[in-house]
Amino acid sequence: MNETNQPNRETASRPREGGIAARAMAARGGPQRANYFDGLNEEQRLAVETTEGPVLVLAGAGTGKTRVLTTRIAHILSLGRAYPSQILAVTFTNKAAREMKNRIGLLVGGEVEGMPWLGTFHSIGVKILRRHAELVGLKSNFTILDTDDQIRLMKQLIQAANLDDKRWPARAFAQLVDGWKNKALTPKDIPEGDARAFANGKGRELYQAYQDRLKSLNAADFGDLLMHPIAILRAHPDVLADYHRRFRYILVDEYQDTNVAQYMWLRLLAQRTEARDGARDRGEDAIRPLVLRQAQDEGAMSASDLDPPKDTAATSNKLPHPEPVEGRGSQAQTPSPAEGHRGDSSSERVRDPRGGPAPQRAVRPASDNKVNICCVGDDDQSIYGWRGAEVDNILRFDKDFPGAAVIRLERNYRSTAHILGAASTLIAHNEDRLGKTLFTDHSHPDHEKxxxxxxxxxxxxxxxxxxxxxxxxxxxxxxxxxxxxxxxxxxxxxxxxxxxxxxxxYRVIGGPRFYERQEIRDAMAYFRSTVQPADDLAFERILNTPKRGLGDAAIRLLHDHARARAIPLMAAAAEIAATEELKPKPRKSLQEVVANFHRWSELLTSMKHTDLAEMILEESGYTEMWQNDRSAEAPGRLENLKELIRSMDLYDSLPGFLEHVALVMDAxxxxxxxxxxxxxxxxxxxxxxxxxxxxxxxxxxxxxxxxxxxxxxxxxxxxxxxxxxxxxxxxxxxxxxxxxxxxxxxxxxxxxxxxxxxxxxxxxxxxxxxxxxxxxxxxxxxxxxxxxxxxxxxxxxxxxxxxxxxxxxxxxxxxxxxxx
Structure with missing residues (x-):
């Protein structure tokens, strides 16, 4: 989110962005607060000032979308349209949420601290779920499982079902479940083809068992942080109505990357009675198309399953009092905007929903049925379909919200005219797009094509x-x-x-560098131990890789012996292997390891280094370990080992290769x-x-x-x-x-x-x-x-x-x- 469209300010003594000084200046009503419109172009200002009703901001690459989002929030607060606690602002990453909060803080000062509903989909989902956990059979102190815990639990369930966990790995099942939850599919909703694709047709059964086990553990995974709130909002209309009153304005960043579950969650929070009725008048439910097209053909879901719930007295009895906003003692619910409205003036104050006396600034009431949602995104940058993102979500915005204002940000502050011209012409070949053409005001004949x-x-x-x-x-x-x-x-x-x-x-972004991958580090440890037997760190890393029956007790014995004798770990292993201190099986394994390294070291000067490296990996059993591994990652790891051997061709010895890699990597x-x-x-x-x-x-x-x-x-x-x-x-x-x-x-x-x-x-x-x-x-x-x-x-x-x-x-x- 690196935009170059920034206000023209003196930077010599500018406070650190998001810091205490910057927020204090904004809070006192200093020049920053008064000039938040400075530097906005015409399209950006239109996007900021169009506060009412549904708005879609199509923000091309480098057009200043983050600036628009943050200034829009500041503008809403400055106009008194809402309290900070009445704004729902959703981003995709924690980093983006922090950046947004810092930028808003520069504009409005301490008021940003009163925005508890600024965060990621999952962070806001967990807040809603903790408030109403009992409605889905959980307690409010439920645990959120990380990926490792999730896979361990699934492995237990696969084994309990008498299935081969090598043939049906838990990691693969976790990916399936994650995909189903991204589509908001419960066990009963998944298509029959998906259910049959895993574990000899037991996919649905395992998914249900997994959900039941989570509930018994009072736990939820990341997918549940949206799935459970969706279920709550659909099954309990009084809860949904409470959040409709609570959120006067909804703002969403990177809308083109939303998946089906995120779309349903947002639509439920943004829907009003008027909007739902309007959708039915057009012959379409607001939520149905994306879900039904995945499940209905398989008979897993009917159209009636997606109908909004009927109001019942029973549901209201289950609704707890909402928790107070963080940092406040009051438990008063967010009132209807009509509460506190006096007379005909639209600028009369309403009671602060967080409790306490009314503020000096007026907050303008709004209609319960008005949908004040602003989604910012770029359909031309929707690239995460492989992980569940639906570009249709942004393409159908004007159908979901009739009468929506669509504002295009096309003025680019990042790239040259040649780069923008090439990109715009390329993307124009796509048919499914809303359409925009990026341009820049700063072209120069010397710019490279x-x-x-x-x-x-x-x-x-x-x-x-x-x-x-x-x-x-x-x-x-x-x-x-x-x-x-x-x-x-x-x-x-x-x-x-x-x-x-x-x-x-160089640095690798989004994953380990080649020489930092597990299998490469293991192989390099074998090579280092061959070249330098005194390299204790390398020797310890591969001493029991693959498994040789050398447990923690045996390794502690080696360390104690090495320290007592002031000798390297490999030398200590040779001495221990010659005694009766270890049981026969680990002693024999240790003897073989020491003998192998001794023999490989002797071949350093007489054997081609690439052949020797391949021999080390073969004779140590390391290559065989990955050949026998049935996980999805194993083939890739084996290929990486082959690439490692090939990369040594540029060097005429193993020591030279190791030294060169170590020097460059250390830098x-x-x-x-x-x-x-x-x-x-x-x-x-x-x-x-x-x-x-x-x-x-x-x-x-x-x-x-x-x-x-x-x-x-x-x-x-x-x-x-x-x-x-x-x-x-x-x-x-x-x-x-x-x-x-x-x-x-x-x-x-x-x-x-x-x-x-x-x-x-x-x-x-x-x-x-x-x-x-x-x-x-x-x-x-x-x-x-x-x-x-x-x-x-x-x-x-x-x-x-x-x-x-x-x-x-x-x-x-x-x-x-x-x-x-």
């Missing part, structure tokens, strides 16, 4: 991008301002390997390190960089074949939206790459350029001429095509002469140098 590069293979792609990054760095561009955005995570390894070779600092421990960011396109949403590299624009990879196979046209359109997101991350430079041969999971495959390339406008794109044309060869012959200048000399354990190696040494020295 979007570049398209062709390469022979993925290795050359990584080499060329690495060299271009080095060239930019020599021109004083920071690595922190550069990013490589890939469609699939397996693409990262080529760049990680290349950057390790060059000594370029990144500095949090202030200048480093290139590598991430997937999905992880890049909301971020921006001066220079963006987009490799892998080939058919089958981007658009991804699985998206095309499973989603058809809608899958293709989501892939195109993903391409749009990637291009609009760039501020000054965007460089797209495609190759004719790519190594995918260890196998070389021929590829063809992505269809998206032909959808880019020629006016904003420059096709770059490589040293040899796509699919051809350089003037120096086949072997020279794509060769990097750093590859002319082989790496040696004793002599690293590349600029990247010297750079890494310098970084290491800077990191460890004492303060002066």
């Amino acid at each position: 979007v570049e398209v590069h062709a390469g022979w293979d993925s290795e050359e792609e990584a080499r060329a991008i690495g060299e271009e990054i080095e060239q930019l760095q020599r021109k004083s561009h920071k690595l922190n301002d550069m990013a490589i955005l890939v469609r699939a995570s397996f693409q990262m390894r080529e760049f990680e390997d290349r950057f390790v070779t060059l000594g370029l600092n 990144e421990q500095n949090a202030e390190l200048d480093a290139v960011s590598i991430m997937t396109l999905h992880s890049a949403k909301g971020l921006e960089f001066e220079t963006v590299f987009l490799p892998g624009w080939e058919e089958g990879l981007f658009p991804h074949q699985r998206a095309l196979d499973e989603g058809g046209r809608s899958g293709l359109e989501e892939e195109r939206r993903l391409a749009y997101v990637g291009i609009t991350r760039g501020k000054k430079r965007v460089k797209i790459w495609f190759v004719s041969n790519r190594r995918i999971h260890g196998l070389w495959q021929s590829t063809i350029p992505s269809r998206f390339l032909d959808e880019l406008p020629e006016a904003h794109v420059e096709v770059m001429e490589p040293s040899a044309s796509y699919g051809g060869y350089g003037a120096s012959g086949m072997g020279a095509y794509g060769a990097s200048r750093w590859d002319r000399n082989a790496f040696s354990a004793g002599s690293y002469q590349t600029p990247g190696w010297r750079r890494a040494q310098a970084a290491q020295g800077a990191t460890t140098a004492p303060d002066t």
Whole structure:
């Protein structure tokens, strides 16, 4: 959420954003409070000032949507339309919620502390659930299970059902349940096909058993934090009416990313009697379409299941008094806006729903039936369909809320005209969109066009991008301002390997770096113990991996012996293995481990290091451990081990490889390190960089074949939206790459350029001429095509002469140098 559209203020002595000084200035009615409109363009101001009725703000990338949301809340409060406690503001992440709160604090000061209903879907869901937990069979002090607890519980249930938990892993079932809950499907609602797809047709039974077990434990998982409130609001109209009175204004960020459950939750809170009746007059229920189309065909749900509940006297008896707003002692309920309204003046005060005397500022009453909901989003950036997001939610907003105002924010403050032109032309090929065209007021003839590069293979792609990054760095561009955005995570390894070779600092966003993955760290520990038997940390890591019957007691014995004799842990293991202190089975295992490392160490000088590395993983049983593992992650881990062995080819010894990796990886421990960011396109949403590299624009990879196979046209359109997101991350430079041969999971495959390339406008794109044309060869012959200048000399354990190696040494020295 990095918007550059900020008010023009003097920054020399500006207080820290969201800090005490900034909030105090806002609270005293200083210049910040009076000028919250400063810097808004015409469209942004319209979005802020249109406070009444349903509003959809279509905010394109880099158009200042966060500024609009926060200023809109400040405007509502300044006009006296609501108390802070009467505003529901929903975001998707805790980080976004904190940013929103800080920005509102700058504008309205301490009033932001009176906004208990500003948070994520789940944080607000849990507040509602704790207030009414008994209505779904829980106590108010219920426990929220994390993913590990959830999987452990599911594993118990799978085993209790006499099912093979290797064939039917709990993690896979957890993903199924999460998907069902994202669609707001209870056990009785899931389609029969889904129910039969797991555990020999026991999917529904296990789901119900899981929900029953959660209730008996007085627990809920994250999906329940929305599922249970939906059930409460639908089954208890008096509770729903209370929240209708409580929330005068509802604001939602990133509306295009909402799933079915979030949509239903919001619609229930935003619905009023008038709106529901209007929906029926149009022949459609507000909630039905998304749910029924998933379950009705399978006979799991009927249309009547979605009808709103009838008012009954019984339900009102179950409603507890609502809890007071945090920090207040009063338990008074939020009154109807009519309460406290005197005379005909629309500006008469109402009683503060939090208790206490009425404030000096007037709060204007509003109609019970008026739907004051503002959803901010961008249908062109809906890219999370694979995890349940429904782009239809934003596309049907004007149908859900007839008469809604639709305001488009198209003025971009981030990117150049060429980048915006390329992105807008590309996304215009989508049919299911509301439509907008981004533009900028700051175009310049010197701005670079979007570049398209062709390469022979993925290795050359990584080499060329690495060299271009080095060239930019020599021109004083920071690595922190550069990013490589890939469609699939397996693409990262080529760049990680290349950057390790060059000594370029990098960070992986949204997941562990290649050399930080569990299986890679284990393998590296085996190699380190072979090269340096005194490396106790490495030896301890793999001593019982795979399982060798060496429990905690045996390992404590080794540590005690090593400390007493002041010797390395491996030497202590050799001495202990020669005694009778361990039982026969662990003693034999320990003897084999020590003998293996002794033999591998002797082969360091006589055997090719890549062959030795493969032998170590085979003879230790580590490769076999993952081959026998039936989890979904095992194949990927095995492939990563193969990639690790292949990455050693650039080095002529195992010690040299280990030393180089250790040096480059250690440099990144500095949090202030200048480093290139590598991430997937999905992880890049909301971020921006001066220079963006987009490799892998080939058919089958981007658009991804699985998206095309499973989603058809809608899958293709989501892939195109993903391409749009990637291009609009760039501020000054965007460089797209495609190759004719790519190594995918260890196998070389021929590829063809992505269809998206032909959808880019020629006016904003420059096709770059490589040293040899796509699919051809350089003037120096086949072997020279794509060769990097750093590859002319082989790496040696004793002599690293590349600029990247010297750079890494310098970084290491800077990191460890004492303060002066």
